[in-house]
Amino acid sequence: MKKHTVESCAKAKMAIRDTLDIVGGKWKLVLISVLRSGKKGFNELSREAGISPRILSKELQELEMNGLVSRTVCDTKPITVQYELTDYSQTLNEVLLAMEKWGYLHRKKIVQGIK
Amino acid sequence: MKKHTVESCAKAKMAIRDTLDIVGGKWKLVLISVLRSGKKGFNELSREAGISPRILSKELQELEMNGLVSRTVCDTKPITVQYELTDYSQTLNEVLLAMEKWGYLHRKKIVQGIK
Numbered sequence: 001m002k003k004h005t006v007e008s009c010a011k012a013k014m015a016i017r018d019t020l021d022i023v024g025g026k027w028k029l030v031l032i033s034v035l036r037s038g039k040k041g042f043n044e045l046s047r048e049a050g051i052s053p054r055i056l057s058k059e060l061q062e063l064e065m066n067g068l069v070s071r072t073v074c075d076t077k078p079i080t081v082q083y084e085l086t087d088y089s090q091t092l093n094e095v096l097l098a099m100e101k102w103g104y105l106h107r108k109k110i111v112q113g114i115k
Numbered sequence: 116m117k118k119h120t121v122e123s124c125a126k127a128k129m130a131i132r133d134t135l136d137i138v139g140g141k142w143k144l145v146l147i148s149v150l151r152s153g154k155k156g157f158n159e160l161s162r163e164a165g166i167s168p169r170i171l172s173k174e175l176q177e178l179e180m181n182g183l184v185s186r187t188v189c190d191t192k193p194i195t196v197q198y199e200l201t202d203y204s205q206t207l208n209e210v211l212l213a214m215e216k217w218g219y220l221h222r223k224k225i226v227q228g229i230k
Contacts, residue, residue, distance in 0.1 A: 009152040013164070015218030016148050016211065022221060026135060033131050037124040049128070088224075095217050096131065098209040103130030105206060106137060 022066050027059045039084035137181050142174045154199035
């Protein structure tokens with residue numbers, strides 16, 4: 001493996017921490033990946049991602065605050081709210097793809113280990 | 116943005132969740148990035164990553180269990196323990212690099228927004 005110096009690691013550590021501050025935790029990247037199939041209402045999102053409404057509400061608020069998700073109130077009866085990914089959220093595509101690929105790889109490793 | 120179907124999103128969601136199960140949380144990727152500059156002792160790691168010993172111990176145990184970090188007991192007086200990355204941990208390089216790049220990008224965006 002390529003050796004890293006303490007300095008370059010410190011910079012990398014800070015950047016990784018920054019990323020984790022914004023999209024770390026159990027749900028944010030899952031929510032972003034669920035929203036990739038298109039805009040969704042609150043209940044739909046709660047069901048598809050398997051998140052309780054209380055936590056979902058908090059997570060969406062944080063994603064919105066960081067410019068990753070936008071919230072539109074629709075003039076329906078009753079009023080509905082739709083959530084969708086912003087253009088800026090696309091900058092996370094590489095992170096999501098890398099995590100997706102690693103998830104497949106690791107699952108394969110585990111399954112092969114069990115056989 | 117490329118549109119994703121509900122099916123491909125469900126698969127991606129599972130894989131991302133798998134990854135988050137193994138290296139999610141506040142510390143694991145930070146620890147891996149710190150260990151990239153070489154093997155370290157417990158106290159050194161605690162200091163460099165800024166993690167309390169109690170949490171560090173738990174995180175290292177989980178990383179070891181998942182084959183990402185190896186633990187060597189050194190026959191010194193007093194006995195010391197060294198932690199280093201395994202070859203398998205290299206499979207996470209793409210995830211780490213993507214998160215590192217996004218961290219830089221997002222910090223730049225925030226700093227520019229403040230100016």
